[in-house]
Amino acid sequence: MTYDFDKITDRQNTNCMSTDGYREYMFPSFGDIQFPYADSQFIRMWIADMEFQTPEAIRNAIKDRLDHGIFGYSKVFDPDYYRAMLNWTESRYGWSFDKTHLLTSPGIIPALYELVEYICAPDEKVMIVTPSYAFFKHAADYNHVELVISELINNDGYYTMDYDDLRTKAADPKVKLCIFCNPHNPTGRIWTESELKTFGDICLENDVMMISDEIHCDLIRTGTQHTPLAKVFPDTDQIITCMSPSKTFNMAGLMFSNIIIPNQTIREKWLARHYPFDNPLSITATQAAYTEGAEWLTALKAYLDANFDFVDNFIKTELPKASFRIPEATYLAWIDISAYLPDEENLPLFFAKNAGVLLEGGDMFVSNSNGHIRLNLACPRAILAEGLERIKKAMV
Numbered sequence: 001m002t003y004d005f006d007k008i009t010d011r012q013n014t015n016c017m018s019t020d021g022y023r024e025y026m027f028p029s030f031g032d033i034q035f036p037y038a039d040s041q042f043i044r045m046w047i048a049d050m051e052f053q054t055p056e057a058i059r060n061a062i063k064d065r066l067d068h069g070i071f072g073y074s075k076v077f078d079p080d081y082y083r084a085m086l087n088w089t090e091s092r093y094g095w096s097f098d099k100t101h102l103l104t105s106p107g108i109i110p111a112l113y114e115l116v117e118y119i120c121a122p123d124e125k126v127m128i129v130t131p132s133y134a135f136f137k138h139a140a141d142y143n144h145v146e147l148v149i150s151e152l153i154n155n156d157g158y159y160t161m162d163y164d165d166l167r168t169k170a171a172d173p174k175v176k177l178c179i180f181c182n183p184h185n186p187t188g189r190i191w192t193e194s195e196l197k198t199f200g201d202i203c204l205e206n207d208v209m210m211i212s213d214e215i216h217c218d219l220i221r222t223g224t225q226h227t228p229l230a231k232v233f234p235d236t237d238q239i240i241t242c243m244s245p246s247k248t249f250n251m252a253g254l255m256f257s258n259i260i261i262p263n264q265t266i267r268e269k270w271l272a273r274h275y276p277f278d279n280p281l282s283i284t285a286t287q288a289a290y291t292e293g294a295e296w297l298t299a300l301k302a303y304l305d306a307n308f309d310f311v312d313n314f315i316k317t318e319l320p321k322a323s324f325r326i327p328e329a330t331y332l333a334w335i336d337i338s339a340y341l342p343d344e345e346n347l348p349l350f351f352a353k354n355a356g357v358l359l360e361g362g363d364m365f366v367s368n369s370n371g372h373i374r375l376n377l378a379c380p381r382a383i384l385a386e387g388l389e390r391i392k393k394a395m396v
């Protein structure tokens, strides 16, 4: 079957963050700021959802459930749901987990907010590596626990963990939790088994529980392989794994994710406190994703691979002073443009004003991200090409 990833779908008037939420998310202190571009004229490369329609097989499953006509209180009871997800993780990652450890959440971010509260006392600390998806920091801030940052080492665009720094910080008896991004947003690293082993050993040796946020794990370059952190440590219950079809199949708005909690104490806290019901359409969509989404995903990955090649060639020919490496995972291009805009304080504002491109970058990734922009490449190539041309004209 062929899929048309070049198809452009108008997202205006769909209560869409990407088109309507950029001011409140990226420019909160600027109020109703106006730009030399109408909202509909922006090339949107900021928030991490896709410009591609969710696979037809998933949409048909939702339609069938919709036609049933009753949407009362629901949660996952169907054993086929667990089998669908287990088949997905076993076939793609060689990893399985106990059904009783599988819980659901309306999103991974809400799960992080809850889990920090369940795991950390008010005087304890959460560790993350940076640059980082900002909501890892927000989850600590929301719970009023201290954030401890370990900066990744940037080896000409290939980021690695600073194990000595991690060891030093994990040795603090108040550091009780590390929220870990595997694969990593925004650098796009797929951590190797060896890196995961070293990282996990540091945490386990220092009684630091780990949350491995693996939301990007399906969105990897063709031919690469993701390793769940918990797969490397089959005998510990100190690793919580977060996975979701929301990134993979562009279903973030359906608000549904899988949280695998092997530790009984934490699981019992979750079961006692977490609102247990789910949207029945989201349950159906997720089960359909894991049973019927593989072919579409293979085609999506090939299209994204080509988008990354397009960006790589563009930067080499048109923006030679920028530094970019095709990431192993995600659909996000992490680009060092500091040579062009060394003194620009607010890169998202600069490009919104001067290029009509909405992108994230600079200090939006907690730390260790200055001079970098992050481009969402999950869009038709024509849109990508226009966005790159605008970025170049604004900088050169």
Ligand SMILES: Cc1ncc(COP(=O)(O)O)c(C/N=C2\CONC2=O)c1O
Pocket: 046, 047, 048, 049, 106, 107, 108, 109, 110, 133, 181, 185, 213, 215, 244, 246, 252, 256, 257
């Ligand atoms: C590492 C990571 N975890 C969790 C989420 C969100 O999970 P949810 O609550 O939707 O289940 C995202 C979405 N990343 C986004 C969303 O927009 N920009 C980003 O970088 C993410 O990158």
